[in-house]
Amino acid sequence: MSAILSLQNVSKSFGALTVTDDVTFEVPRGQALGIIGPNGAGKSTLFNLITGNLAPDSGHISYDGRDVTRVPPMQRCLSGIGRSFQIPQPFDRLTVFENLLVSATHGRGRSEHEVEQDCAAVLERTELIKVANRASGTLTLLQRKRLELARAMATRPKLLLLDEIAGGLTEGECVALVDTIRAIHAEGVTIIWIEHVLHALNRVVERLLVLDFGRIIGIGEPDEIMASREVREIYLGIEV
Amino acid sequence: MAGYTVTTRTRASQIAAAFALVLLIVAILLPAFASRSLIQDLFFILTMLTLAQYWNLLAGYGGLVSVGQQAFVGFGAYSLFGGAILWGLNPIAGLLLAGVAALIIAVPTAFFAFRLQGAYFAIGTWVVAEVVRLSVAQWKAVGGGTGTSLPRDARDAMWGAEWIEIAFDTRSSAARDILAYWLALLLAVATIGGIYWFLRTKRGLALAALRDNVEAARSVGVDSERMKWVVFLVAAFGTGIAGGLIFLQNGRISPDSAFSVIDWTAFVIFIVVIGGIGTIEGPILGVLIFFGLQTLLADFGSWYLMVLGGLGIVVMLFAPGGLWGLLSDRTGLRLFPIQRRLERRATIEENSDG
Numbered sequence: 001m002s003a004i005l006s007l008q009n010v011s012k013s014f015g016a017l018t019v020t021d022d023v024t025f026e027v028p029r030g031q032a033l034g035i036i037g038p039n040g041a042g043k044s045t046l047f048n049l050i051t052g053n054l055a056p057d058s059g060h061i062s063y064d065g066r067d068v069t070r071v072p073p074m075q076r077c078l079s080g081i082g083r084s085f086q087i088p089q090p091f092d093r094l095t096v097f098e099n100l101l102v103s104a105t106h107g108r109g110r111s112e113h114e115v116e117q118d119c120a121a122v123l124e125r126t127e128l129i130k131v132a133n134r135a136s137g138t139l140t141l142l143q144r145k146r147l148e149l150a151r152a153m154a155t156r157p158k159l160l161l162l163d164e165i166a167g168g169l170t171e172g173e174c175v176a177l178v179d180t181i182r183a184i185h186a187e188g189v190t191i192i193w194i195e196h197v198l199h200a201l202n203r204v205v206e207r208l209l210v211l212d213f214g215r216i217i218g219i220g221e222p223d224e225i226m227a228s229r230e231v232r233e234i235y236l237g238i239e240v
Numbered sequence: 241m242a243g244y245t246v247t248t249r250t251r252a253s254q255i256a257a258a259f260a261l262v263l264l265i266v267a268i269l270l271p272a273f274a275s276r277s278l279i280q281d282l283f284f285i286l287t288m289l290t291l292a293q294y295w296n297l298l299a300g301y302g303g304l305v306s307v308g309q310q311a312f313v314g315f316g317a318y319s320l321f322g323g324a325i326l327w328g329l330n331p332i333a334g335l336l337l338a339g340v341a342a343l344i345i346a347v348p349t350a351f352f353a354f355r356l357q358g359a360y361f362a363i364g365t366w367v368v369a370e371v372v373r374l375s376v377a378q379w380k381a382v383g384g385g386t387g388t389s390l391p392r393d394a395r396d397a398m399w400g401a402e403w404i405e406i407a408f409d410t411r412s413s414a415a416r417d418i419l420a421y422w423l424a425l426l427l428a429v430a431t432i433g434g435i436y437w438f439l440r441t442k443r444g445l446a447l448a449a450l451r452d453n454v455e456a457a458r459s460v461g462v463d464s465e466r467m468k469w470v471v472f473l474v475a476a477f478g479t480g481i482a483g484g485l486i487f488l489q490n491g492r493i494s495p496d497s498a499f500s501v502i503d504w505t506a507f508v509i510f511i512v513v514i515g516g517i518g519t520i521e522g523p524i525l526g527v528l529i530f531f532g533l534q535t536l537l538a539d540f541g542s543w544y545l546m547v548l549g550g551l552g553i554v555v556m557l558f559a560p561g562g563l564w565g566l567l568s569d570r571t572g573l574r575l576f577p578i579q580r581r582l583e584r585r586a587t588i589e590e591n592s593d594g
Contacts, residue, residue: 051459053455053458053459073458073459074458074461074462074463074464077459077460077461078461082460083459085455085456085459089453089455089456090452090453090456091448091449091452091453091456091457092452092453093448093451093452093518094445094448094449094452094579095579095580095581097246097580097581097582098445098448098579098580099449101442101445101580102445102446102449102457102460102462103460103461105442105445105446106442106446106460106461106462106463107460107461108461109461111442112246112442112445112580116244116246116582117244119582120244120582123582132581132582133579133581133582151456151460152460154460155460155461
């Protein structure tokens with residue numbers, strides 16, 4: 001299986017603080033990879049490096065067989081990298097439908113007319129169709145999280161980055177969201193998902209990556225990773 | 241699946257469109273029966289409205305809070321005067337020159353100012369405006385620091401003025417006011433119409449997305465840099481024409497009046513902020529309130545500015561969306577519909593059957 005995304009010796013520092021420390025890993029096409037780690041481990045920074053919102057100090061990032069280390073976020077989006085933000089960032093004064101229109105037209109380089117039905121379809125599968133004409137600033141947390149997912153989906157991503165999309169949701173809300181994500185994954189979309197809600201993550205991902213102080217301290221099968229001593233000590237705080 | 245349609249029209253917008261058309265016709269015919277002072281007041285309102293719409297496009301949509309728009313007003317106006325004095329250019333054609341000249345200095349200004357963020361951008365644009373003012377004050381041909389008047393033959397040569405003089409049987413100075421008023425009306429309508437058209441396109445939608453959240457807009461493929469350039473250059477062009485027109489009507493220009501940060505930026509910001517930033521309706525409401533206050537407080541000297549400042553602060557604190565924001569939030573009223581609403585085709589068919 002060819003890798004859709006590969007990071008080679010990627011490092012990023014903010015002043016004296018190294019937030020991404022010599023990170024190397026690959027994500028095979030079609031896989032769902034979970035990323036866990038304590039707060040401040042550099043998970044979101046890693047996403048920003050992949051989407052191009054941040055430039056690495058050293059190392060290389062390639063996507064779909066192409067070096068994208070210096071490619072701006074806009075072009076990365078056009079080539080199929082979609083993301084959701086940890087704290088939902090809707091276009092507040094636009095409606096839910098318009099939020100999707102922006103991402104479908106600009107993220108895919110299409111006209112509004114070409115993507116209208118598509119956007120409606122994404123709203124249906126993310127259960128947002130009922131609030132399609134509501135200003136997105138008025139949505140509930142679950143709806144905002146769904147909008148993050150829907151807006152990313154509207155760009156028709158090949159690689160979908162989800163940043164703590166299940167955080168703050170109730171049990172029932174979480175289950176419904178996970179079902180939607182599973183369905184998206186089943187269509188062949190590669191997913192990288194940062195999440196603290198491990199049971200949600202474990203229902204989707206095939207591989208787990210553990211980050212601590214910007215370093216990868218484990219990557220592999222979820223069961224294997226969760227059983228490893230180092231992970232249990234650092235991440236779960238269990239003394240072994 | 242499928243079976244959805246998208247519409248922007250609302251009932252209020254259709255009524256507003258009809259009303260606007262009537263208003264426009266009245267405005268065009270107004271000089272036939274209105275007093276000269278009313279025409280002058282309306283000229284002032286229309287030019288301030290135009291400046292406010294461009295500043296709103298910049299700051300309200302593009303996130304570019306410029307306090308240096310007087311650079312474009314002043315340089316545009318001076319170009320018109322320079323063209324008339326040096327080359328004998330007809331002032332009406334000079335209006336186009338004013339826009340182009342403003343556009344030309346906007347390019348290096350943008351190169352410089354786009355490197356700055358937030359408050360630094362604002363200060364940077366102000367610095368540029370001061371530099372332009374000081375440079376123009378050295379230009380002896382247009383009167384240096386003391387300024388100059390529009391030459392008499394240039395004034396008399398204004399296209400259309402003679403026709404108005406005969407048609408309305410009026411003095412030539414009043415005829416020039418009428419001409420300036422019509423041009424201001426044309427400029428304001430073209431500005432509002434142009435912005436409205438743009439906001440209904442896919443790029444306009446992206447601009448509204450940028451207004452709400454820059455980072456998210458970039459992550460879904462919006463080219464924020466290009467959008468900033470487009471908005472900045474368009475605003476400079478329009479602001480330059482408005483500047484040319486204001487001083488064409490005035491007949492006299494000086495660096496202090498043409499590059500006044502109070503007149504061409506502070507008042508404009510006030511109009512946009514109290515009216516409602518980030519909407520087309522906001523500046524329209526804002527300019528009416530501004531004009532009302534100015535008339536009301538004309539005799540109170542510097543108290544007038546303090547009242548404006550105080551009111552601006554109160555609105556910013558308690559109604560960040562401005563008075564139009566307050567109104568449209570309560571009533572859902574929108575005069576310029578740009579919102580795309582998704583509707584199920586089936587329900588529309590039911591409606592049209594009945």
